[in-house]
Amino acid sequence: MAGWSAIAGTHNYAVPDRVSAEALTEALAEYGFAMVVARPAQAEGWIVCALDEGPYPVDVQGHRTIDAVGKAAARLARGFGGYRQGGSRCDPGMLTHFRNAPIVRTNPGARPPVPTVVIAPAPPSYALELTPDPVSDAHADPSGLDEIEWSELDHAHGPAEDIPELIRALARDDDNWDALLDELFGDNLLHQGSCYSATAPALPFVGRLITTGGLRASRRLDLYTWLVTAADCLPAGVLADAEPASVRGRAPDAAPWTPDVHIAVGEQLPALLTRWEAEPPATRYVLACLAALYPDQGRRMVEDVAAMATRYAGHRPGEYLRIAEALLRGEDTRALTIAEQIFGWDEDLDADWLDAPNVTDAFRAGHVLADGTLRIVSNTA
Template sequence: MTGWSAVAGTHAFVVPGEEQARALAEDLAAYGFALVTARPARQAAGWAVMAFDEGPYPPDAAGHRSIDAVGRQAAAVARRHGGYPDGGSRCDPSLLERIRPTGAPIEHTNPGARPPVPDIVIGEAPPPASLTLAPDQVRDVPIDLSGLDEIAWADLEHVHGPADDVPDLVRALADPYGDWESTLDELFGDDLLHQGTCYTATAPALPFLTRMIVSGALPAKQRLDLHVWLLIAAGRRAEGLLVDADRAAVEHRPPTVDEMVRQVHYTVGAQLPVLLARWDSEPAAIRYALACLTALYPHHAHPIAEHIADMAAQFDGTQPGAYLNLAHALVRSQDDQALSIATDIVGWEPDHNPALLDAPHVPAAVKASYILTEGALRVLSTTP
């Protein structure tokens, strides 16, 4: 998977203070890590504790799953000390010594030790299936961008600061014969959803994507690209709740996301009725994206719930079919079934992070919707 001879890495945690850091470092060393260090955290309140996992683990999917599973077990130890996971690293074992910190005020060594490694079985993935973009109909009609200049974009922000360049980028995007991919990547991949982060300008820009889609002026591939960005935007809420879950648990509060993420999630949901009205006229790849997007907003699902079931049956036994079954369970509010399907998917899709299924105090539907969103995006990335 990586070209490494084997896999090693680190597991990082944050605890409230020095007393907890000393206790956690001692417990992690006793658990089997050959080296554990702790020092005051640089980017969070409290102390940072790092366990060095020498492995070695095989450099394949099972190996990566194994070191991740060890990290999940270490996280359970950290929770007993009021700690939460804070990332880590993966590398070739030969590189591990290079990232060993110097001068850490707390250090425990346990030479030759290795933490227990659970048995990992990667399930057999169902086969892929083609999601077509045909037939397609395109009309030579203008795209309604009215109101674009009435928004105070200069008072809003994206990753680079004031968002006063957004109107020109939106207009460039509305030209189906322009530099489509570069413009779309600049507008959303770089500016408005940079590395998945939402900004004050993100939500106000999203309705213009919907106008481009429903105008009928864009070819199917470009409409699909816009659906993908709507799905990415809508998925930030579930991801944010899962990322915050461990820290929220030790701080005795529910997981939260910031107001910009909430606004983005709400704004995408508000676009759904007009997008779903095009279900019958869209090709399979776009219907698939719509099905997965609708699963994040079950209250909008009534018009197409049975269509999602029919599409899931059509793709039964394939990877798109698995995610459509998950989408159908979510739109039917069968949350436990959705989580069960999501867990099965995680068993055969190594790119999913099983640790997120352990997130405390996060509803089953949120966990399942995250697995759906990430998996749906992977499936759509293979659409010609």
């Protein structure tokens, strides 16, 4: 955003056909957008693009306000079988690049209704400690790794025959740790947030790398955070499908393989929670998040999580731990209320997560918790 004079942008809405696109384009222009265009989508249907000239201030307030404008207009789009499909943010001068399309409607000088957006003061951050860190001489047990038919399973780049060696290489804990971890998860098992047939079968071995206690805390933190990422793939996928599903009159679908992956992480949780007392604050924090994402297994930790929330009260980690405590107590509505309060100051949260239709409060609050946890633990001492 360096050099931008202000924030402008586009709001995109997917509709099923040209007739719907023409009608929604006209309606959005009447609603107050100075220009609305529509073009065929790459796959199927049409994309209606409302050009929002703003101008909005180049800060969090501006981003939140233009987001709120697009969200309000989405309610109009639903009447034409449409739902939000991304958009862009740019300097006002860049909007000329979006104007060429088969359907164009203009309303010169108009501006859509602008909701009032209040940004609350953010609590201070806190660098969670990775000490004390007792490390044992134990090594992870690889038994069973070769009993899985990895060649019959897939990851992001094809057959998963390379997964056993990647896991063994991680267990050696050498200077290639970061590259190996990124290859295992970022490139293969959880590439761009997707899950594959090989993802769930690999997770028990990842859990063993943690529970043996032979890795130092920074390594365990890496593995814990990837387990949170894996566990969150199910709610993230459901939330992503919530609005299209609502428009089409169906329940939101989980993304492929995410239910299996979610179950696989939950099966590791009892063994992981036995490490609670041994873990330093940073890794314990991620354990608290994992426990809250699986309240049936994690409920026995509720008082420990509550104590941790009290310890960090008034700081960002403490606010997210309040969500974890509420989920563990079965108070899902309160957890979502806390998430909404955090949205008031955490600029990285997406408002669509909070009011996604036909999604449980637990899924919505849990996704906010997982997303916040991954950012909180990027700041460790």
